[in-house]
Amino acid sequence: xxxxxxSSNSGRCYCLLxxxxxxxxxxxxxxxxxxxxxxxxxxLILAIAATSLNLIMGFGGMVSxxxxxxxxxxxxxxxxxAYYDFYNGWxxxxxTIVVSASFALLAGAVSLRTKGVYFIMITLAFSQMIYFTFVxxxxxxxxxxxxxxxxSEFPDFLTMQGPVALYYWIxxxxxxxxxxxHRLIHAHFGRVIVGAKxxxxxxQSLGFDTYRYRLVCYVISGVICxxxxxxxxxxxxxxxxxxxxxxxxxxxxxxxxxxxxxxxxGPLLGxxxxxxxxxxxxxxxxxxxxxxxxYWHLPFGLLxxxxVLFGKGGIHxxxxxxxxxxxxxxx
Amino acid sequence: MTRPLxxxxxxxxxxxxxxxxxxxxxxxxxxxxxxxxxxxxxGKTTLIAQxxxxxxxxxxxxxxxxxxxxxxxxxxxxQLGLARSFQVTSVFLPMTILENVMLAVQGTAGHxxxxxxxxxKDPEMLDEGMAYLQQAGLADRARHLAAExxxxxxxxxxxxxxxxxxxxxxxxxxxMAGMGLEExxxxxxxxxxxxxxxxxxxxxxxxxxxxxxxxTLSVLVHGSVIATDTVQNIRANREVQHAYLGEEHA
Amino acid sequence: MxxxxxxxxxxxxxxxxxxxxxxxxxxxxxxxxxxxxxxxHGSFYMIGAYFCGSIVARGGSFLAAVLIALIGMxxxxxxxxxxxxxxxxxxxxxxxxxxxxxxxxxxxAIVHIVWGPSGMAIPLPSVLDGQVTLGSLVLPTYRLVIISxxxxxxxxxxxxxxxxxxxxxxxxxxxxxxxxxxxxxxxHKLFLVVFAIGATMSGFAGMxxxxxxxxxxxxxxxxxxxxxxVVIVGGIGSVKGAFYASILIGLIDTLGRSYLxxxxxxxxxxxxxETAAPALSAMLVYILMAVVLxxxxxxxxxxxxxxx
Numbered sequence: 097x098x099x100x101x102x103s104s105n106s107g108r109c110y111c112l113l114x115x116x117x118x119x120x121x122x123x124x125x126x127x128x129x130x131x132x133x134x135x136x137x138x139x140l141i142l143a144i145a146a147t148s149l150n151l152i153m154g155f156g157g158m159v160s161x162x163x164x165x166x167x168x169x170x171x172x173x174x175x176x177x178a179y180y181d182f183y184n185g186w187x188x189x190x191x192t193i194v195v196s197a198s199f200a201l202l203a204g205a206v207s208l209r210t211k212g213v214y215f216i217m218i219t220l221a222f223s224q225m226i227y228f229t230f231v232x233x234x235x236x237x238x239x240x241x242x243x244x245x246x247x248s249e250f251p252d253f254l255t256m257q258g259p260v261a262l263y264y265w266i267x268x269x270x271x272x273x274x275x276x277x278h279r280l281i282h283a284h285f286g287r288v289i290v291g292a293k294x295x296x297x298x299x300q301s302l303g304f305d306t307y308r309y310r311l312v313c314y315v316i317s318g319v320i321c322x323x324x325x326x327x328x329x330x331x332x333x334x335x336x337x338x339x340x341x342x343x344x345x346x347x348x349x350x351x352x353x354x355x356x357x358x359x360x361x362g363p364l365l366g367x368x369x370x371x372x373x374x375x376x377x378x379x380x381x382x383x384x385x386x387x388x389x390x391y392w393h394l395p396f397g398l399l400x401x402x403x404v405l406f407g408k409g410g411i412h413x414x415x416x417x418x419x420x421x422x423x424x425x426x427x
Numbered sequence: 428m429t430r431p432l433x434x435x436x437x438x439x440x441x442x443x444x445x446x447x448x449x450x451x452x453x454x455x456x457x458x459x460x461x462x463x464x465x466x467x468x469x470g471k472t473t474l475i476a477q478x479x480x481x482x483x484x485x486x487x488x489x490x491x492x493x494x495x496x497x498x499x500x501x502x503x504x505x506q507l508g509l510a511r512s513f514q515v516t517s518v519f520l521p522m523t524i525l526e527n528v529m530l531a532v533q534g535t536a537g538h539x540x541x542x543x544x545x546x547x548k549d550p551e552m553l554d555e556g557m558a559y560l561q562q563a564g565l566a567d568r569a570r571h572l573a574a575e576x577x578x579x580x581x582x583x584x585x586x587x588x589x590x591x592x593x594x595x596x597x598x599x600x601x602x603m604a605g606m607g608l609e610e611x612x613x614x615x616x617x618x619x620x621x622x623x624x625x626x627x628x629x630x631x632x633x634x635x636x637x638x639x640x641x642x643t644l645s646v647l648v649h650g651s652v653i654a655t656d657t658v659q660n661i662r663a664n665r666e667v668q669h670a671y672l673g674e675e676h677a
Numbered sequence: 678m679x680x681x682x683x684x685x686x687x688x689x690x691x692x693x694x695x696x697x698x699x700x701x702x703x704x705x706x707x708x709x710x711x712x713x714x715x716x717x718h719g720s721f722y723m724i725g726a727y728f729c730g731s732i733v734a735r736g737g738s739f740l741a742a743v744l745i746a747l748i749g750m751x752x753x754x755x756x757x758x759x760x761x762x763x764x765x766x767x768x769x770x771x772x773x774x775x776x777x778x779x780x781x782x783x784x785x786a787i788v789h790i791v792w793g794p795s796g797m798a799i800p801l802p803s804v805l806d807g808q809v810t811l812g813s814l815v816l817p818t819y820r821l822v823i824i825s826x827x828x829x830x831x832x833x834x835x836x837x838x839x840x841x842x843x844x845x846x847x848x849x850x851x852x853x854x855x856x857x858x859x860x861x862x863x864x865h866k867l868f869l870v871v872f873a874i875g876a877t878m879s880g881f882a883g884m885x886x887x888x889x890x891x892x893x894x895x896x897x898x899x900x901x902x903x904x905x906x907v908v909i910v911g912g913i914g915s916v917k918g919a920f921y922a923s924i925l926i927g928l929i930d931t932l933g934r935s936y937l938x939x940x941x942x943x944x945x946x947x948x949x950x951e952t953a954a955p956a957l958s959a960m961l962v963y964i965l966m967a968v969v970l971x972x973x974x975x976x977x978x979x980x981x982x983x984x985x
Contacts, residue, residue: 225960228960283545284540390794404775404779
């Protein structure tokens with residue numbers, strides 16, 4: 097069977113995971129842990145962004161070191177209208193889609209003429225351009241960023257006010273994204289994208305203009321990531337160019353690879369691991385020795401190196417290895 | 428006289444100082460199997476690459492079905508009915524055998540900007556794909572991964588994929604490369620049956636295969652065509668024997 | 678036009694360009710020969726600065742500190758190559774990006790642990806702290822030191838690459854890796870030396886800049902990206918390309934920042950020009966790279982034997 101579909105067993109696990117995410121606000125409310133809902137909200141937003149990166153990188157083989165630019169674009173598409181006291185969510189949404197699609201089209205049209213390391217570097221270049229654009233826009237805070245005082249408003253529709261309502265916006269967007277990517281990858285379009293990852297030349301000789309298909313894929317991915325940025329702007333209430341620095345793009349790559357690049361649920365797992373580590377690694381270090389709190393980047397970096405050297409396939413890969421091993425030893 | 432399906436005129440290509448294609452003129456008539464033979468390094472694969480559009484020639488013209496295709500991209504040429512197989516097996520290993528062929532069917536079945544319905548459930552593509560696998564004798568293993576196939580089977584799949592594009596001209600780059608005797612014989616039988624379906628430009632090292640299959644032979648030496656004739660005449664041609672066959676049959 | 682200002686800016690651009698070259702030359706060799714993307718190359722820049730700074734702080738003279746720190750950098754580079762980088766050459770570029778991203782975090786954390794979170798100022802000896810008058814031009818002495826130091830290293834490196842046996846292997850390796858292996862060169866040794874030399878030069882750049890900016894955590898993380906731009910623009914694996922591209926980008930960046938607003942005023946109102954100029958000048962080098970990649974992907978001066 098197709099390798100990128102979760103086998104039925106793990107498929108059930110992932111469905112269970114999604115159900116858990118759906119009821120999480122109640123659990124946290126019952127346990128009186130509002131902070132955990134915040135953590136989870138942030139994690140799911142990053143998971144949407146990582147899933148969009150997985151679409152081009154994991155499935156399409158296009159390694160972008162500039163994907164965080166779209167997060168920034170989405171966030172500023174909320175922040176700048178909000179700066180002018182314009183909070184209409186439909187407008188924010190439309191603006192996010194139009195701007196991220198246009199930027200993806202422009203950057204993609206140039207970047208996709210290159211391959212391999214050149215693609216990595218040119219996506220980085222484009223994100224740096226966007227980064228410095230916002231750094232120099234002093235009207236909108238420049239380096240210091242912008243505070244968003246109110247969340248996007250969707251009159252006569254669903255509200256985003258309150259942490260639980262926002263959580264469900266995020267969760268619904270994640271579900272939609274996962275479903276969309278799943279359909280996309282198995283549709284005619286997706287076959288081309290996946291095929292081009294393995295052998296672009298062969299695909300061209302089969303009559304596919306791979307450049308255009310990849311460009312469309314890049315635009316779709318950029319828009320999804322822009323939406324994640326729009327949600328992040330609403331969630332944090334504070335945006336700054338730092339959201340799109342190349343370090344953030346590197347973290348997105350980490351999330352995808354950590355979870356399992358090229359697997360639908362990989363980015364979700366990887367983001368979970370990332371947010372968990374980011375939150376609890378410092379506390380663990382503090383537990384070891386109170387003065388070590390700030391050194392948590394050390395084990396984090398080590399983990400990254402070890403992941404590359406020994407952790408092929410990420411969490412998903414390890415889980416499926418475990419799965420097949422238990423199946424072999426079982427009846 | 429029938430109009431040639433593919434007409435190559437004055438084709439030149441060099442890499443640095445090395446001339447790989449030297450003013451090649453070649454006409455491929457429709458409905459036949461036309462083989463190009465030549466010693467290693469004669470520029471056979473470079474020639475195929477230029478016909479399929481993977482390489483840009485330095486000079487010269489390629490006309491396909493009466494149309495100048497010299498400046499067209501590979502996908503455009505494939506859309507017009509030029510299919511190729513690769514010397515190095517280039518099937519998609521992580522996909523199933525059926526998925527491989529279906530991808531080839533999809534390539535020439537209009538655009539693929541279809542984002543929603545799963546491709547592997549498309550009944551037309553499924554039937555078509557299975558039909559080509561049947562023809563290649565791979566139908567019983569359709570759901571296996573391409574990575575699980577033997578080398579010979581992968582070569583068969585490679586040809587089946589090219590065939591699934593319903594080409595007017597099939598460019599086969601050493602389809603028998605690396606095959607054992609039995610596998611070669613199977614491939615020869617498969618190719619012989621294709622004669623009715625399409626025109627074939629065959630590049631091959633295996634002389635038995637060439638003499639069994641080809642209607643017309645061209646001999647390529649140092650980037651230029653030194654002779655084009657029927658199989659019988661080429662066999663009798665002393666120049667060719669000296670330039671090429673001599674090396675192997677000496 | 679203020680010619681004195683222009684000259685000063687040209688010297689600034691040259692200084693930035695030479696610092697970039699010290700970073701980029703090692704980066705381009707590692708990239709070209711080992712096909713290895715090392716994002717953490719900028720960490721060597723930071724470590725060099727801290728090495729030098731702590732020796733000066735213990736009472737060493739600046740010159741002695743630099744010399745000792747250079748040896749230290751060679752050792753650090755060799756260890757990193759032997760322990761980590763070597764295992765990654767055969768992995769794909771995505772793995773390089775991830776693992777060396779992890780290395781950045783590790784290095785930053787180690788510096789944090791050893792030297793603390795705040796930066797480290799490096800005082801200059803009074804000989805270097807003054808100013809020199811060149812005709813009508815008054816320049817800080819240290820700026821001339823940086824420029825001549827950079828040019829000196831560039832000259833040595835160029836001699837090494839064009840004249841020596843090591844250089845021959847390096848050049849062959851940058852244009853055709855399999856050939857070097859076929860020649861029976863001990864490829865592991867070559868890789869080790871190239872990597873360590875790269876780390877040393879990157880560290881040297883950090884030592885040179887630290888007296889001006891002070892050594893700080895993450896100081897290499899921004900400049901390394903510009904160094905990558907240099908590598909791409911110059912042509913991966915080409916030391917000559919890295920040199921010209923460094924100078925070009927150093928000048929573009931410096932002159933862009935000081936003159937772009939004047940230039941833009943010709944086309945638009947003062948207000949717009951003053952808003953647009955900083956953004957555009959920060960983007961110039963990236964625009965340059967995008968243009969080079971789109972039209973001449975092999976770079977401006979690709980190593981001989983490489984054709985796109």
